[in-house]
Amino acid sequence: MGSKKVKGVVMLPDLKKKPEPADPEKFENAISEAMKKIQESDITSPGKGGLSVYGTSVLVNVINELGAFPTRNAKQTLFEEAYYISGENLRGTILRKQLTCFKCPVACKRESVVKDGKFKHESEGPEYETVWALGAMIGLGHIEAVSYLNYLANSYGLDTIELGNTLAVACEASERGLIRDSIKWGDADALIELVRKIAYREEELGDMLAEGGANAAEKLGAPEMSMSVKKLSIPAYDPRGLKGMGLTYATSNRGACHLRAYAVSSEVFGIPYKSDPLAYEGKVDIVIMLERLFAVIDSLTVCKFSSFALTKEDYVALYSGMTGIEVSPEDLDKIGERIWTQERYFNQLHGFSRKDDSLPNRFFEEASSKGEVYDRGMFEKMLDEYYEKHGYNWDGTVPEETLRNLGIIE
Ligand code: SF4
Structure with missing residues (x-):
């Protein structure tokens, strides 16, 4: 879609031909x-179940407490700032309203707003996978910054799971000294700037990361840094x-x-x-x-x-x-x-x-925060x-x- 410069496909139904x-x-x-x-x-x-009241991010605290919340590129599996990116905190801070799909009474979707400051934006979401990928996976526990990254990803047409995993590869590569740029875990300003570079394929780093986490890790000579299977990056559950x-x-x-x-x-x-x-x-x-x-x-x-x-x-x-x-x-x-x-x-x-x-070797060889390996x-x-x-x-x-x-x- 991206290489064809297509952002989306809209289909307008002919209501007279609605199937009966x-x-x-x-x-x-x-x-x-x-x-x-x-x-x-x-x-x-509706209005009572966890999915309806807190949205998909109701899972954050549940999965984190199980020690199955991949954190900082799955080097840990418990995120100490999980609460701040959870559905519970989102509801009390940046939630503007609940959204729903056609005729669905559950209304699990969110619309968020940050009214001022450097993270000012309004956007759909963020959903569970997104608060994890653009939160715990890159060590970021600031809900306004996470939501802003989600807004940027949506504006640029980037998948948030793949983007979070790719940023995590960049953070780990920086930590290991495999790239010259300094990209620290949880550094919102640096990560926001990096997302822009990825979207515009700016500089060597942005151009390389635009190919996704698995390809970037391979190019850096450290494929084990990519938490992916068949080159698709993992979602928010640690095996x-x-x-x-x-x-x-x-x-x-x-x-x-x-x-x-x-x-x-x-x-x-x-x-x-x-x-x-x-x-x-x-x-x-x-x-x-x-x-x-x-x-x-x-x-x-x-x-x-x-x-x-x-x-x-x-x-x-x-x-x-x-x-x-x-x-x-x-x-x-x-x-x-x-x-x-x-x-x-x-x-x-x-x-x-x-x-x-x-599975990525990390899951077989490195213990989780609760001492588990696969x-x-x-x-x-x-x-x-x-x-x-x-x-x-x-x-x-x-x-x-x-x-x-x-x-x-x-
Ligand atoms: S149909 Fe839409 S609003 Fe309803 S549960 Fe599914 S994703 Fe949520």
């Missing part, structure tokens, strides 16, 4: 049931404190992504069932279950946060009511599995295999189990038989 549900009564009932569950959930309940997320990052078809199989759902919220965040056992099943579910939710273009309140049966009812096609929860699993495996097969055709399903032996065992349960080969490639069974090839 095949079974209006069934669809209305499914919507009523879904809305009832959203109203009753501790997480999503040393949330073992399921480690498998999620390693196996996600687009790299270290939290939106493919959000194991936090089970490890922290107990949805659909509670698992110990530090346990390796049972995580393969959770990750595979969520990969399938999220592939389906994405295809339905439904908000993923709905999965905090709804079950697979609810999506079945919504889908059947809208399309008139009767499906079962097992059918949705199979559809999700087919989507997931087709994506994996696409990667395979471009040379990806087990060698790419890994055990390499357990990781390899989980990968074996993961491939076997998906019907893949030991090297992560997809055999023809699995492709045929899923209807991907004839």
